[in-house]
Amino acid sequence: MSDDDVTIMEVDEVDPKPSKSVKVQSKVTSHLPWIEKYRPQTFADIVGNEDTVSRLAVFARTGNAPNIIIAGPPGVGKTTTILCLARVLLGPAFKDAVLELNASNDRGIDVVRNKIKMFAQQKVTLPPGRHKIVILDEADSMTDGAQQALRRTMELYSSTTRFALAANNSEKIIEPIQSRCAVLRYTKLTDAQILAKVIEVCEKENLSYTEEGVNAVVFTAQGDLRAALNNLQSTAQGFAHVSPDNVFKVCDEPHPMLVKTMLEACTRKDIYEAYKVIAKLCRLGYATEDILSNMFRVSKTLSVSEDVRLGLIKQIGITQMRAADGLTSQLQLAALLARMCGGKGVDEE
Amino acid sequence: MLRPSKGKKWFKPVFDLDDNLPAKKIALDSPKVKSQDDEKNLQFASNTNILNNVRDSNWMKNFDPVNVEDLAVNNKKVLELEEWMKNSCLKLTNDILLLSGPVGCGKTATIQTLASKYNIKVTEWITPLDIEYPSEYGDYEFKEPQTKKFLEFIINSANFTSLLDNNSCKLVLVEDFPNIFLRTPAEFTEVLTFNAVTLTGLKGALKRASTIMNNKFSSTYNNPTTEIIDSVVNSSGGDVRSAILNLHFACLKGSTCNLETSIIKEKESKSKTSTRRKKNVSNKFMTLGKDQTVSILHGVGRVLNPKETVTEHGHKTLTHNPKDIIEQFLSHPSSFINFLHENYLPHYSCAYDVDEAATALSDADCMLAEWREQICQEYGLYTAVSGLMLANKSPVPAWNPVRGPKTMKVIYP
Numbered sequence: 001m002s003d004d005d006v007t008i009m010e011v012d013e014v015d016p017k018p019s020k021s022v023k024v025q026s027k028v029t030s031h032l033p034w035i036e037k038y039r040p041q042t043f044a045d046i047v048g049n050e051d052t053v054s055r056l057a058v059f060a061r062t063g064n065a066p067n068i069i070i071a072g073p074p075g076v077g078k079t080t081t082i083l084c085l086a087r088v089l090l091g092p093a094f095k096d097a098v099l100e101l102n103a104s105n106d107r108g109i110d111v112v113r114n115k116i117k118m119f120a121q122q123k124v125t126l127p128p129g130r131h132k133i134v135i136l137d138e139a140d141s142m143t144d145g146a147q148q149a150l151r152r153t154m155e156l157y158s159s160t161t162r163f164a165l166a167a168n169n170s171e172k173i174i175e176p177i178q179s180r181c182a183v184l185r186y187t188k189l190t191d192a193q194i195l196a197k198v199i200e201v202c203e204k205e206n207l208s209y210t211e212e213g214v215n216a217v218v219f220t221a222q223g224d225l226r227a228a229l230n231n232l233q234s235t236a237q238g239f240a241h242v243s244p245d246n247v248f249k250v251c252d253e254p255h256p257m258l259v260k261t262m263l264e265a266c267t268r269k270d271i272y273e274a275y276k277v278i279a280k281l282c283r284l285g286y287a288t289e290d291i292l293s294n295m296f297r298v299s300k301t302l303s304v305s306e307d308v309r310l311g312l313i314k315q316i317g318i319t320q321m322r323a324a325d326g327l328t329s330q331l332q333l334a335a336l337l338a339r340m341c342g343g344k345g346v347d348e349e
Numbered sequence: 350m351l352r353p354s355k356g357k358k359w360f361k362p363v364f365d366l367d368d369n370l371p372a373k374k375i376a377l378d379s380p381k382v383k384s385q386d387d388e389k390n391l392q393f394a395s396n397t398n399i400l401n402n403v404r405d406s407n408w409m410k411n412f413d414p415v416n417v418e419d420l421a422v423n424n425k426k427v428l429e430l431e432e433w434m435k436n437s438c439l440k441l442t443n444d445i446l447l448l449s450g451p452v453g454c455g456k457t458a459t460i461q462t463l464a465s466k467y468n469i470k471v472t473e474w475i476t477p478l479d480i481e482y483p484s485e486y487g488d489y490e491f492k493e494p495q496t497k498k499f500l501e502f503i504i505n506s507a508n509f510t511s512l513l514d515n516n517s518c519k520l521v522l523v524e525d526f527p528n529i530f531l532r533t534p535a536e537f538t539e540v541l542t543f544n545a546v547t548l549t550g551l552k553g554a555l556k557r558a559s560t561i562m563n564n565k566f567s568s569t570y571n572n573p574t575t576e577i578i579d580s581v582v583n584s585s586g587g588d589v590r591s592a593i594l595n596l597h598f599a600c601l602k603g604s605t606c607n608l609e610t611s612i613i614k615e616k617e618s619k620s621k622t623s624t625r626r627k628k629n630v631s632n633k634f635m636t637l638g639k640d641q642t643v644s645i646l647h648g649v650g651r652v653l654n655p656k657e658t659v660t661e662h663g664h665k666t667l668t669h670n671p672k673d674i675i676e677q678f679l680s681h682p683s684s685f686i687n688f689l690h691e692n693y694l695p696h697y698s699c700a701y702d703v704d705e706a707a708t709a710l711s712d713a714d715c716m717l718a719e720w721r722e723q724i725c726q727e728y729g730l731y732t733a734v735s736g737l738m739l740a741n742k743s744p745v746p747a748w749n750p751v752r753g754p755k756t757m758k759v760i761y762p
Contacts, residue, residue, distance in 0.1 A: 058601050066594050113476065149476075152524055156475060179452040179591045182598050188676060293724050300672050310709075310735040317716050317728030324721045 034233040035226050038201055043084055046077050047197050047225060048189045053081060056184075060088035063129025067154060067163045069139070069178065071170035072186025075224030078166040079137055085164065086133045090126070097124045102137035112149040120157035131162040139165040140172035147174045154180050188223035198228055202242065207232075209242035216244040220251045222297065254281050254291055259298045263312065266340040267304055274337045278330070288328040292320045315339045411565065412558045412593050414462050419557060421550035421589050422455045426543055427463070433539065434463055434520075450543025453588030457524070459543075464520055472506050474499065474523045545587030552582055554589055555596055562600065570600040646751050648674055649688050653696040653749075655738040671735040675727065682730040683717055686710070688751070693737055695749045702740050709736020 040046045043057040049072075059065035065085065070078040090097050099119045101107055116134055124132055136142070142150075154163055154177070163181065167173055170183060195218050202209045217235070221228035231251050232242065239246040248255045258277050265273035281291055299312045319336040414420050420427055430448075437444035448456045464471045476495065506521050546554070559573045573581075577599050585592035656668040678685040690710055697703045709732055716729030 055598060055601055066597055152476065175452045179588050180594075182594045183591075289722070296724070296728065306667055306671070306735065307739050310732070310739055313728060313735070314712060314732050317712075317725065317732060320722060320725060320728060321716060321719050324719055324725070 034201060034205075034229045038204075038229060040077070040080050040084065041087070043081075043088070046081060046084065047193050048076060049186045052184045052186070056081060056085055057088075060085050063089065063127075063131075065089065065131075065162055067158075067165075067181040069165040069167060069170065069173060069181045069183045070186060071167050071173075071183065073188050073223065074168060075221075075226035075228075076186045076189055077225070078186060082135055082137075082164040082166060086135065089130055090133065093124060093126055093130075097126060097130075097132040098135060099132070100135040100137065103141045107136070107142050107146055109143070109145045109149050112146045112153065116150070117153055117157075120153065120161040132160060134161060134163050136163065136165045138167065140167040140169045144174060147177055151176045151180070189225055191218050191223075194218050194221055194223070194225055194228050197225060198232055201229065201232060205236065207236050207242055208240070210244075212244045213242035213247055216247040216256075217242065219256060219297075220247065220253060252286075252290075254284075254286050254294045256294065256298050259291075259294055260302065262337075263295065263299055263302055263340075266312070266337060267308060269341045271337055271341045274341065275334060278333050278337060282330045282333070288323050288330075288333060289320070291333065292316055292323060296320075312340055411561055412554075414458055417462055417466060419554075420455060420459055420462060421546045421554040422459050422543065423547070423550070426541070427459060429541060430459055431463055433541070434467060434469070445539070447540045448543065449540065451545045451587065453590035453592075454543045454545050455589055456543055457522075458589075460520070460522060469520050471520045471522050474502055474521070546589050547587070548582055551585065551587065551589060551592055552578065555581060555592060558593055558596060559600075570597075573600045645678075645685055645688055648677060648685060649692055649751055652689060652734055652737050653693055653741070654744050655741055667738055671731065671738060675730045675734050678730060682726050686713060686717065686730065686733050689733060689737060691752050692749070696745050697741055698743045698745050702742055705740035706737050709733055709740060712736070 043053055043060065046053050056065070056068075068082075070081060072078055086098050087094055099116065101111070101116075105111070119132070119134065122132075126132070139147075150163075151174075165173065165177075165181065170178065170185070195214060198214050198217050199209075201207075202214065213235075214232075217228055217232050220231050231247065234250045235242050235247050238250050244257075245255070258281065262274045262277035265271075265277070278291075296313060296316050299309060299316065302309060302312075304312075315336055319332055322332055417427060417431075430446075433444070433446055437446075448460070450456055461471065463469075503521070506519070555573075555578045559578065562570050563572055573596060578596070581592050581595045581599060585595060651669045651674055658666055658668050675682075693706055693710070694703065697706060713729040713733035713736070716725045716732060719725040719729075
């Protein structure tokens with residue numbers, strides 16, 4: 001649906017001739033970000049958090065949805081859910097009856113007091129049980145004052161307007177607003193859910209991929225489906241084949257296999273082996289912070305006993321703090337390796 | 350709908366529950382004026398029409414209390430407010446009352462219900478738009494300042510009476526008190542503080558709501574079971590409005606999945622709410638409701654009483670992986686660690702273990718204080734959780750109640 005919209009707009013701008021428009025159309029579609037191209041349009045396509053999504057689907061059918069806050073980490077489908085709800089509820093009136101404001105819009109106290117109120121007072125003809133929807137994306141970045149001003153507005157216009165808020169952190173939304181909304185908490189997507197979606201997209205795009213390649217995409221995403229699709233698209237555009245090497249090259253992350261061998265060398269107290277890897281990574285030009293966060297992610301899944309893992313993670317954390325202080329030299333990484341090889345908490349085996 | 354006597358007023362009646370602590374509400378008894386703004390007049394009239402046409406356009410309105418008995422508020426508070434209303438409104442002595450209390454404890458609802466009982470007209474101050482509609486170029490002019498309008502409103506509503514209604518008692522309700530007039534709340538002559546609604550009150554309100562749901566909406570909603578009502582009551586934290594909203598959500602027909610609930614021991618929640626309960630087990634919604642303490646208590650229990658399982662190779666592993674625990678708390682690591690810090694000591698039996706645990710906590714604290722790198726939060730959380738779990742080599746088997754951290758006020762996330 002959105003593809004068509006975009007194409008039409010592009011065609012109008014670029015060239016009105018029909019002969020050329022065909023060419024433009026294919027070009028535009030292929031260059032549309034996959035996160036938009038594959039953004040779910042119906043509730044059935046939304047991955048994860050089935051219990052709340054299915055309930056919202058019922059509201060979309062019957063109308064009369066309450067005000068909602070969806071809270072959860074990035075890339076789990078908060079905005080997508082709200083857009084789906086609005087699309088199903090409002091149908092063709094979507095354009096007139098939805099006011100979408102995100103963190104990039106001005107959302108100070110004036111906007112809430114005036115713009116949102118004006119929208120709430122506008123008359124839009126809708127079937128019974130349907131309401132205008134104000135979507136406030138990234139609502140946790142709204143100031144307290146603006147949220148306070150929203151409080152009463154929410155109730156005064158509750159017969160004509162519904163509010164849908166998305167936020168990363170529900171703590172940052174003031175209590176009166178939480179009380180007026182149904183708070184829905186989304187959890188991080190599991191690796192399996194992301195894997196399924198990534199493979200689905202690969203097949204739709206006719207991509208050649210290896211199993212390790214898609215697993216690498218999932219590893220880089222860390223529970224964020226949007227990041228997964230972005231990384232997949234970058235890999236596809238750059239190499240047209242999804243293999244682990246390509247993925248890590250495109251995402252510009254140290255290869256986790258290298259990091260893994262390094263950490264394993266550390267647990268064997270083999271500092272020479274470990275240092276070879278770190279020297280190579282530094283030669284390749286990776287930033288110290290990136291190497292460290294990659295080490296953290298790898299060590300979370302490393303097959304060692306829990307106390308060894310704790311020792312490793314503690315040392316990585318301390319080094320990351322030093323890096324935040326500005327000490328990003330290779331020396332710090334070498335010191336980290338030394339501590340990990342001989343440090344307390346590392347296995348005596 | 351519920352109160353046809355109010356249907357023709359120019360303002361949109363608001364029978365809803367209300368407001369957070371700093372919310373100020375003055376009610377002054379005075380004759381009421383019809384309107385101060387023609388344009389607004391029209392808009393509200395149209396709003397009311399819509400309200401009447403579409404019966405269920407505002408679901409929450411169906412559950413507004415009709416009689417004083419329906420209120421979930423403590424009887425004594427209601428009596429106090431009633432007394433005040435009788436004194437000041439019916440005897441026509443001008444008076445101002447400030448009502449304060451936590452979110453959703455029924456402040457507005459009590460006023461509206463009592464006012465309708467004594468046939469007092471309620472006029473509400475609604476913060477007006479302070480700009481004109483923008484021109485086609487998007488620029489707009491500011492109207493006259495709010496302070497002026499507010500004063501006008503108060504004077505008008507105090508001095509003039511409407512031609513249309515014939516009762517003499519008026520009440521002016523101000524919910525959005527303009528900040529500019531609010532220097533010291535102590536200026537208010539009388540202050541009445543409401544407490545959060547008790548569990549029994551909440552249960553009563555929800556029972557009433559469920560009968561209404563049965564009568565009116567049996568096609569869309571399942572009849573809520575007592576189990577669902579209990580879960581809703583427990584996860585709402587004394588907030589009637591959010592409890593009803595959650596009930597709405599929980600009873601919806603046509604959804605295939607059940608909401609995930611978690612069962613916690615009664616004693617744990619008792620230490621939080623310090624109320625007595627007869628039942629031994631209560632459950633809360635994991636994905637719904639504003640009270641997240643349940644998941645925190647869960648996590649604290651898992652961290653402080655680590656259980657080990659032995660794999661077939663003879664290796665001991667922790668039943669609950671620290672990685673899974675930290676993923677639940679990534680959005681508010683410090684509050685979780687505060688809980689751990691408050692509670693870890695009674696669970697340890699050996700001083701060496703305590704040493705190790707305290708080291709882990711202090712390391713974690715150090716990492717959490719690093720604000721320049723977001724990922725340091727994760728390191729800190731991991732160090733604390735995993736460190737506490739591993740340090741506890743012989744957990745005290747006795748049961749310890751979970752205490753809330755003293756150093757911080759628990760904010761329900």
